[in-house]
């Protein structure tokens with residue numbers, strides 16, 4: 001079992017009945033776990049030719065910013081609709097109830113950028129695939145995506161792999 005599971009707080013029935021919410025704020029709050037986790041991601045990506053990180057609001061910023069700093073590369077912000085000030089591309093995606101939308105600045109990507117998507121958790125993959133489509137629309141190529149936690153039974157990591165994106169996660173949980 002991954003050491004990181006000792007630091008994940010599970011909250012049953014949040015935000016809806018039947019969901020096991022995997023709370024990673026308990027990792028971020030730990031002087032031991034947060035830097036150790038960042039070091040694991042950095043070791044994995046150090047020689048992979050990644051030259052930009054795209055973090056998904058909001059926990060992807062806390063993770064991705066630290067990884068980008070350690071790798072000495074830039075950071076692209078993927079935000080919820082209406083938060084970015086300049087011209088944007090928008091992608092809607094399905095939620096359990098209704099839809100949500102993510103945005104990227106149209107000029108966020110430089111030609112040839114090889115991008116790593118970063119978020120805290122992948123479940124159905126709806127969020128990460130919306131991010132991948134935004135990056136493609138802005139002219140970038142996504143080679144990799146990483147998460148602290150994967151819920152493989154929900155199919156998101158498989159769907160990303162099928163789109164040619166290598167997925168790396170530190171811990172996996174069964175079920176929702």
Ligand code: AMP
Nearest residue numbers: 020021022121122123124125126127156
């Ligand atoms: P999905 O788009 O279905 O892959 O869901 C991933 C997004 O929803 C991530 O940004 C997560 O923060 C959040 N999320 C989905 N399921 C959970 C869960 N069980 N615990 C914590 N966060 C979750």
